[in-house]
Amino acid sequence: MKIGFIGLGAMGQAIAGNILKAGFSLTVYNRTVEKTTALQKAGAAVATTVAELCKNADIVLTMITDDSVLAQVSDGADGLLQHLKKNALHISLSTISPDYSDALAAKHAALGQQYIAAPVFGKPDVAAAAKLWIANAGSAPAKEKAKPILQVIGQGIYDFGEHPGAANLVKLSGNFIIAAMIETLAEAYTLGEKNGITRNDMHAFFSSTLFPVPIFKNYGRLVADHNYLPIGGSPKILQKDMRLVNEVAANSSVPMPFANIVHNRMIKMANQDVEEDWAGFARQIATDAGL
Amino acid sequence: MKIGFIGLGAMGQAIAGNILKAGFSLTVYNRTVEKTTALQKAGAAVATTVAELCKNADIVLTMITDDSVLAQVSDGADGLLQHLKKNALHISLSTISPDYSDALAAKHAALGQQYIAAPVFGKPDVAAAAKLWIANAGSAPAKEKAKPILQVIGQGIYDFGEHPGAANLVKLSGNFIIAAMIETLAEAYTLGEKNGITRNDMHAFFSSTLFPVPIFKNYGRLVADHNYLPIGGSPKILQKDMRLVNEVAANSSVPMPFANIVHNRMIKMANQDVEEDWAGFARQIATDAGL
Amino acid sequence: MKIGFIGLGAMGQAIAGNILKAGFSLTVYNRTVEKTTALQKAGAAVATTVAELCKNADIVLTMITDDSVLAQVSDGADGLLQHLKKNALHISLSTISPDYSDALAAKHAALGQQYIAAPVFGKPDVAAAAKLWIANAGSAPAKEKAKPILQVIGQGIYDFGEHPGAANLVKLSGNFIIAAMIETLAEAYTLGEKNGITRNDMHAFFSSTLFPVPIFKNYGRLVADHNYLPIGGSPKILQKDMRLVNEVAANSSVPMPFANIVHNRMIKMANQDVEEDWAGFARQIATDAGL
Amino acid sequence: MKIGFIGLGAMGQAIAGNILKAGFSLTVYNRTVEKTTALQKAGAAVATTVAELCKNADIVLTMITDDSVLAQVSDGADGLLQHLKKNALHISLSTISPDYSDALAAKHAALGQQYIAAPVFGKPDVAAAAKLWIANAGSAPAKEKAKPILQVIGQGIYDFGEHPGAANLVKLSGNFIIAAMIETLAEAYTLGEKNGITRNDMHAFFSSTLFPVPIFKNYGRLVADHNYLPIGGSPKILQKDMRLVNEVAANSSVPMPFANIVHNRMIKMANQDVEEDWAGFARQIATDAGL
Structure with missing residues (x-):
């Protein structure tokens, strides 16, 4: 072939x-x-x-x-x-x-x-x-x-x-799940940091107890370190992915509040022209928290 | 001793x-x-x-x-x-x-x-x-x-x-992470279902590829099956946990949009006196989506 | 002519x-x-x-x-x-x-x-x-x-x-503003009611002091009375309006968290086939609050 | 006396x-x-x-x-x-x-x-x-x-x-309504601006048609002009007000998604030590939108 x-x-x-x-x-x-x-x-x-x-x-x-x-x-x-x-x-x-x-x-x-x-x-x-x-x-x-x-x-x-579109929707859903996982981690680690617990200690705990799985460990590592490289996709591309998730949700009448939030995060990142992928949510959250 | x-x-x-x-x-x-x-x-x-x-x-x-x-x-x-x-x-x-x-x-x-x-x-x-x-x-x-x-x-x-409180905050953060994971799963699986992909197929994929970890498998299983038993905590208790997360966030000036949403979900569940834990987010989301 | x-x-x-x-x-x-x-x-x-x-x-x-x-x-x-x-x-x-x-x-x-x-x-x-x-x-x-x-x-x-589209966007924006006003009123009046202040007293105050204007008085009246008739548009139509607001926002890269929320509310209403317009947000909020 | x-x-x-x-x-x-x-x-x-x-x-x-x-x-x-x-x-x-x-x-x-x-x-x-x-x-x-x-x-x-507390709750509710109105305006005017409609034209329309009322005109004027002076309260004070609204909501089990959002906005403002009141939401939204 x-x-x-x-x-x-x-x-x-x-x-x-x-x-x-x-x-x-x-x-x-x-x-x-x-x-x-x-x-x-x-x-x-x-x-x-x-x-x-x-x-x-x-x-x-x-x-x-x-x-x-x-x-x-x-x-x-x-x-x-x-x-x-x-x-x-x-x-x-x-x-x-x-x-x-x-x-x-x-x-x-x-x-x-x-x-x-x-x-x-x-x-x-x-x-x-x-x-x-x-x-x-x-x-x-x-x-x-x-x-x-x-x-x-x-x-x-x-x-x-x-239906080929089903596989594409699984992919979009997966990207949404990853984005939501990063938002979740970043909120939790920031909460810890502002209350005297290092991001490293938070990450060591959760990535070896509840979530000992590569995707959590890897993105969690980036979030813990505020080191967002290498990026897994440009902000514009990931904004597009989150836009598509929200479009499918709107067209099929599914309220998805988490998807709304990570979409907004990607819009902000793309507007600000940073060269970070969604791990950069952690920077937005840290900045919002005054860190 | x-x-x-x-x-x-x-x-x-x-x-x-x-x-x-x-x-x-x-x-x-x-x-x-x-x-x-x-x-x-x-x-x-x-x-x-x-x-x-x-x-x-x-x-x-x-x-x-x-x-x-x-x-x-x-x-x-x-x-x-x-x-x-x-x-x-x-x-x-x-x-x-x-x-x-x-x-x-x-x-x-x-x-x-x-x-x-x-x-x-x-x-x-x-x-x-x-x-x-x-x-x-x-x-x-x-x-x-x-x-x-x-x-x-x-x-x-x-x-x-x-400081003893640090361990308690880690526990609260962990509960927040679990709640957010359930919300994420439930939004994604509902999106799939409304677009012709069974919850089972969604779950089989994500729990064996990106998230092959007990907590994701177990809660994802409940969400996929709309079967929320046995419950891991009463709605009133879990509402209290989410309230505490949001209280610490407010007192330490950390904006946590995901934590706000899962807190609201627990408030609704506790108000409606269902005997479900946060896996029941999936029922709220399915109902909101007209399923 | x-x-x-x-x-x-x-x-x-x-x-x-x-x-x-x-x-x-x-x-x-x-x-x-x-x-x-x-x-x-x-x-x-x-x-x-x-x-x-x-x-x-x-x-x-x-x-x-x-x-x-x-x-x-x-x-x-x-x-x-x-x-x-x-x-x-x-x-x-x-x-x-x-x-x-x-x-x-x-x-x-x-x-x-x-x-x-x-x-x-x-x-x-x-x-x-x-x-x-x-x-x-x-x-x-x-x-x-x-x-x-x-x-x-x-x-x-x-x-x-x-550009004709500009007038259409103003109309969509206006509908968003109305929807957001109703959400705001309904949250506030529900908060009052759960804390011993009647919806009527809340409404009497705000509609004659800060917002003595027909649109606030009229929708606020409906919200205060939980009486949503006559409706100003079917749920499907208003869902469409909110979908369009969010679509324009996505396409022009504007994060609009309030617009996300009222869009989700309209999706829920349309999914539940109630014959209410957005004044019905008040019913959702009251139900969520256990009233 | x-x-x-x-x-x-x-x-x-x-x-x-x-x-x-x-x-x-x-x-x-x-x-x-x-x-x-x-x-x-x-x-x-x-x-x-x-x-x-x-x-x-x-x-x-x-x-x-x-x-x-x-x-x-x-x-x-x-x-x-x-x-x-x-x-x-x-x-x-x-x-x-x-x-x-x-x-x-x-x-x-x-x-x-x-x-x-x-x-x-x-x-x-x-x-x-x-x-x-x-x-x-x-x-x-x-x-x-x-x-x-x-x-x-x-x-x-x-x-x-x-009960004296009832009057205090009315005050807090009013501050929430004002904050939510500003968020609403700022989202709408930003959406207009990114689509070729000046903030002034948006404001001229809405403040003379649907909302011809001082509080809307005045805050809308500030939002339209990106001029946030004189401020009506320091960020720390207004953060406190929004925190109290959310605290009462949590304690009385009322989900208030709009109140969550304006609370988060005030947290960000207070963290960033700007000398603006909630009219400054408009700056956050414009920045998020890449303006």
């Missing part, structure tokens, strides 16, 4: 690298061509257009910022929809809106192409270690075809049925 | 049972005398007054609902302060306010008695299994004296320094 | 009635034809299609539930865009999204037609008394042409410039 | 001035003696101790920052309780907690002294114009005795029954 990969940000590079390592024939494409260099050295072919990438590809994976950039990649004269082979499969790894994902699936289906959503959980270091958690959704044969690829990039694949 | 134990609710009975099993000489006291029966059969002596319990006790543990009930036990003619032997130690396991804990410590000290706060994490089944997590604080010699007892009731003891 | 009017709900009927009373030649259209009876008796012509209504109309006013219903009226074979005369003016009185309003304006312009947004403030009784407050926006000549009509339906016209 | 007045901040000076102007015999006391100068020139006697002030006073008014400062004035060797004549009346104008007010009333009663709570609404300029709104509560004869004084300092007296 010949594989194409579009979107070589930090996540995309790590994932594409693992596909290559697993022995698949890989062609990559990225708008900024410099980002293809490392993978080219490692053995990947480089396409200069989406059309060229699609020529022989049986499967094309995309790892793209958001709905509108994915639309640029999908639509138009040099778009995936135009050039993907009949029966070829588009695996969308991106964190996009469920509605857009379902709409894109319908367009592919109308052209005799396959599409699944397979968004992933993990920062770039997790992607590099091929330890991503993957939620996928789409037609059964398409998911079956995707499996050998997804298995070499992640440590577990969870199925969410036929 | 002779041990006394006051407060035989579900938690107290389980903890006292483990002290007894470990071979300590134990005398128990409870306002409602029926609750002493099981422990008496197991070998504990039963005191009919606090004074009697204190007579020979080197250490007295209390596991009491709240500040005001603990004050009834501590103050007055038949109170701990009046009757505890000089140099004897009061280990307060209860979830009480940091300020009250510090004030009580000062009273004991003035009488030549010792006091530490050692609040515990875990439901009654965890207490029965001697798997509680314990945060303790107080003077070093007092903590040293308490250690043999605490070791037989829990699986880990964490030290938070000289 | 010949006038057309589309959308004869309670608001539309009252407004159209005043246009008729002022002596204008009026043709009306409504999907449910029964609602045209009263105006027909009062002298209005009744059109059975939008096309027929547009035939001689110099100005067509629409008073429609939301974006999607207005799109049904505007687009398609029997739509306003298709049939409105060149240079004729569409005055949109509806509470719709700023983006849709601007998009519709562009479509009209492309066809050589005029469009202004002129959303109105006031319940049906205020409309009947020709005492509406009107925010309008659009091209200067179009607003000039609209003036004689707007003057007979309202007591004041405020200009918000060239 | 001989009148004493304790507490000569900006409000106290203005109020005491009006009592003097009305022809009452007035003795004043203030910890910082400099603040008595202007009133002394205007004809007031100056006492150097509370005891001296009480010597001949039939009525003593206090206008004091908070519970703890009022306790300093009331208790102790030079306190009001010790020195107020039998049957003399203490009129407490301060914004204090209902519980403290009721407790102080009981102490006065036990000593054969009278006490009413009569908190006032209005900034210092309103106080100077004798246009305050007054909520009073206490025993009927005490309110009757207070009337001639209250009539010369305000434009209206509203009665809230026998």
